[in-house]
Amino acid sequence: MALAAGLVLQAPAPLLAQQADPGQADALYQSLAPQEADRAGDPDFDYALAIAAIDSGHYGAAIIALQRVLAMQPNNAEARAELARAYAMAGDIDTARAEFATVVDDPSLPDPVRQRFTGFVRQFDRQIAGGGSDVSGYFDARAGHDSNINAATDLTQITIPLFAFLGAGNLGPGARAQDDEFYELTGGVSGVTAISRQDRLFGSLLGNYRDNFDSSAFDQASLTGTAGYAHSFANRDVISLSGQVQRFWLDDDGYRDSYGAIAQYTAMMAQGRAITISAQYNRLDFNGQPLLDADRYAVALGYVTSNLSATVQAGKEETVRQAGDAFSHWFAGASVGGEYPVSERVAVQGGVAFDMRRYDTADALFLVERSDERLDAQLGVKLALTGNLYFQPRATYTRNWSNIALYDYDRYTLTAGIRLEF
Structure with missing residues (x-):
């Protein structure tokens, strides 16, 4: 999953969804978006909408949907990791770094995934400092x-x-x-x-x-x-x-x-x-x-x-x-x-x-x-x-x-x- 400025995130499902084909992702997003007015607030729907939005380039819509998920489920580490990915894809590296740092602190996170996310935080720190x-x-x-x-x-x-x-x-x-x-x-x-x-x-x-x-x-x-x-x-x-x-x-x-x-x-x-x-x-x-x-x-x-x-x-x-x-x-x-x-x-x-x-x-x-x-x-x-x-x-x-x-x-x-x- 390619992020802004060349960062690459590769985490095992389900903690980071695997990126879909852009054409398929856009078709899925176009089918889900019209349902948002009626189904917004349903965490499962909002999460599915957000993943389709990220993979089809609609980062603003993904951020809003994931914020609704976290409002209902504040301890959902999977949704917070995807929110960090959405911010990074949108170019907001500072917020992405903060969101990933929050995920790293989640005690329920498996150690291998925690180590991977810690690596992402270090990458963002280098980018915030100028990239080396x-x-x-x-x-x-x-x-x-x-x-x-x-x-x-x-x-x-x-x-x-x-x-x-x-x-x-x-x-x-x-x-x-x-x-x-x-x-x-x-x-x-x-x-x-x-x-x-x-x-x-x-x-x-x-x-x-x-x-x-x-x-x-x-x-x-x-x-x-x-x-x-x-x-x-x-x-x-x-x-x-x-x-x-x-x-x-x-x-x-x-x-x-x-x-x-x-x-x-x-x-x-x-x-x-x-x-x-x-x-x-x-x-x-x-x-x-x-x-x-x-x-x-x-x-x-x-x-x-x-x-x-x-x-x-x-x-x-x-x-x-x-x-x-x-x-x-x-x-x-x-x-x-x-x-x-x-x-x-x-x-x-x-x-x-x-x-x-x-x-x-x-x-x-x-x-x-x-x-x-x-x-x-x-x-x-x-x-x-x-x-x-x-x-x-x-x-x-x-x-x-x-x-x-x-x-x-x-x-x-x-x-x-x-x-x-x-």
Whole structure:
């Protein structure tokens, strides 16, 4: 039974009712609620109504019903424990802690259940004090095949309008699609620490290294650091401000530096859902390619559940120098992804994303304003080998449509890897 702020209550029936399927619980609540006017005050009815209300997200109604039970049966430890759960689910951790503490003092409570409830009280105490600190991370190692390591066209010849009188020209190896086998290492660590009851500092460091077996020219690596501050409101909504820096390498040489800031507001909803609104700014500096240097602005709206996340975003990337304005562009896109368990140890993962880019001025060689649309899709399986070690085969596909043939390409990868989470 998931409580506010990630607390999990797992007590044996009947001292805490087992959470029902949300759809079934809501149907039961809708059938009981119309009877409340006639049957309120009957402890058995009020208790059944309260459990259905909690499990379907009607926490206020559950609190009122359980208070009626306790008015008639003040020593009902089961009802008081459920009242504590209702308060916690509603976000009132102080009252939930007080109600659980009262249950713990009940002399009729079996010792194993008393110990469990004492643990809940300690969890609430930590949350009231700010939640303490936590560190988590992961490491992923995988290998596979990439049909287009340089994201290039599969054409061998192309006509450049500016030099059309010369006819079609041959593309060099670096400008044509190349396939290769590769291995990739990805890892990250993140931490959060409370500085007050509602305020936290957080940070993360993420790294990636990819090595192609036969071609080093398109080997890639990146390192991204993020640090910020988050404030939780009384209704459990969260606002955060963070700074971010990134270094990207290509063929072991520095290729691009990025630094910027992110502001995000997260509105919490029932049953673990949330809506996020964010704004982000990044400065992009390309080593040895000053015409590509740019300021990037983006806004995004997201929706998250326990199994699904969806995002829409839009923005502008504006080159710093006017001479590079052909690289300036507007962009917009949408993505959706999820993970769905099919058994205790196996889950299916998948996602799809689409974005479009419209460039500001005509390309100097092709004499048209570049226009791109890109589709990305992935499908994989997550197999639990142990409690925190997973085997993950995965397939991805990318298709980029462009009105300039040089940038029109498709690509797929097939990989298998091991992921360790801690």
